Amino acid sequence: MKLNYEINLDDYIEFNLHHLKHSKTVQKSLINQRIAVSLIYLVIPFLISFFFKQPLFGYLLAFSIAAILWFVYFPKYFYRSSKNKMIKHLTEKNDQSLFGEHSLKVDENGMKEITKSSVHEIKWDDIVEIKGTKNYFYIYFTSMQAIVVPLEAIKDDMERLLQFYRKYNIQVLYC
Incomplete structure (x- = not known):
């Protein structure tokens, strides 16, 4: 037969995105990055408050919102960024x-x-x-x-x- x-190009990008979304290694890395960066955002207000003698509440509120937004939207950003990098690489190389x-x-x-x-x-x-x-x-x-x-x-x-x-x-x- x-x-x-x-x-x-669209077929090739779709394959690569599918592979990223179903790769255990990539998924583990995504979870680790989401958690680690969110935790860093939550620690920063305490450091600012301690070292610069600033009130904690305002910074904690702002950085908590940033941590939540990062945790929720990072996967979308990651896949969009990966797709754009693939397009750029494949069109630059003219492969x-x-x-x-x-x-x-x-x-x-x-x-x-x-x-x-x-x-x-x-x-x-x-x-x-x-x-x-x-x-x-x-x-x-x-x-x-x-x-x-x-x-x-x-x-x-x-x-x-x-x-x-x-x-x-x-x-x-x-x-």
Whole structure:
């Protein structure tokens, strides 16, 4: 079976954001940053009051509000910032080898992804996992690298593709 589809900048960014949102390491780091910075905001008024002999209440109120806002809005800021950095990096580098026409050949030996600049062969045993989302299949062949397959582009061949996954006992995790 051969599937042909296009990958663009939005597809690539969507994959990276999905990976960030579902990475245990990133999520742990986000929680640590939210808590640590919020605690720092809560300690600062006491330091100001102690060292500068200022009244505590006003500073405590202001920094408590800052701590709450940081805790609540930091994840949105983090993902928006990550997305903007990805866009900037990908447009600066003009790395067009990631984008454009892709072909995915699926057979008894595994999968072969073909782009204008590379051919990547993956045996069925080398597939780490497959994640399905509302719009994509992410076929992971390492913990951080995956083939991005837009579902819209393969809707006619979806059942045949899922048959290969079942045949080789590869479970699709839906997020």
